[in-house]
Amino acid sequence: MLNEPLNQCCFAAISLICKDMWSDLNNKVILVTGTGAGIGNALVKQLASVGATVIAVARNEEQLKELASHDTKRILTLQVDLTSWQGVRQALSTVPQLDGLVNNAGVAIIKPFEELTEQDFDTHFDVNIKAVFNVTQALLPKLRNGSSIVNVSSIAATRSFAGHTAYSATKAALDSLTRSLALELGARNIRVNTVNPTVVLTKMGRDNWSDPAKSGPLLAHIPLQRFCEVHEVVDAIGYLLSNKSSFVNGHHINLEGGYAVS
Template sequence: MQLNFSGLRALVTGAGKGIGRDTVKALHASGATVVAVSRTNADLVSLSKECPGIEPVCVDLGDWEATEKALGGVGPVDLLVNNAAVALLRPFLETTKEDFDRSFNVNLRSVLQVSQIVARGMINRGVPGSIVNVSSMVAHVTFPKLAVYSSTKGAMTMLTKSMAMELGPYKIRVNSVNPTVVLTAMGQKVTADSEESQKLKERHPLRKFAEVEDVVNSILFLLSDHSASTSGSGILVDAGYLAS
């Protein structure tokens, strides 16, 4: 499937590492102009060398005022990938107010804020658009020490559907991708225990975790016109986990 995003401008959050970084690289290679948002400037510097011409924006999306200042005047955006997230591993009984606030501010509130900024621009320009929220299969299943993270992703499911319903009349589609463990830096934290990691892998019918490329390909599909009638949906990239 050949995807061509020439002439379109995309914004990707959490662009410095993992899924976000590879999404930026894939969009750049497919002709899009990309605004890459990360809180780590060093990651943006190295990404700019790999993808000349991207527009780096360094901001902590957990800070509402800083985000408004950094992205309020971002200009026309046709495609949005809300990928930024934190996974603070903590048993339920040890979870703190700070854990809760940080997780919801970055993982969910920033999706609302950035999507509002981008969608208003699309509506004002009278153009269609596509928004993809990077969620997780733990929106649907439980994992130890991920009570708050899972809650942010469960809430994202309803936010995605609500956005799709309200933005649909403006020809703006909103969907999510819900991967299983992906062995990015974040994923490696979740699977640090090699024995438990192996047991978890064997619970997947395909006996594997997801590759970053698998998730990126699903994001690109949802951004593209190949999914023109898909909105309010979530693609499971879970190696069959939820079927088992």
């Protein structure tokens, strides 16, 4: 009982920080890739709800229409196939000046190493790393002084998981690209960081990890004994986009419930 007032103060302080973080993004212009579903979709809706103008990039036209219907004023959509180098360049040439960029689009083809095909390999690298390179380079002239770039990576960048050989290689490359860009773009006052979650409970994540025989061994190594929720990734991205992280550059925020210390 003696700790209850202290706990209430802590929760109040955390709530105030989160509120300030999101309010800091009011009137900002942010581009997000991979917005058809999951993390990207939830992030766009959250950013629009706090007054940001969001350019939502995805390949699926119907998903973009559904997303735009949530806020026709603040959610602008751009249908792009990120595997097309010139297509990306052409589409992004119409984008206005930006305060933030979130490279969220990604693919994961989970197979044993010996079953991975050349197409599987190319698909991973085309979307998970080449597209990030292309989008970021194409948008660099559009990024304002003080902008923030957030790349959505994974703890698979530094940890090994069965069936993730190609996926893990691309996320390790993404983390390396992030550090290099943090160094090169820092002089322009542009920060570059990643969020690195474990399994995220999107619809796909729930479907893929619903079998206790599969999820149990991984959960046994997570002290919090659960996987990451979508809103927890969204909050971490919001922090890195906001001025609350103004001196955070070239870092990887692990969202893994203590997996690394187990």
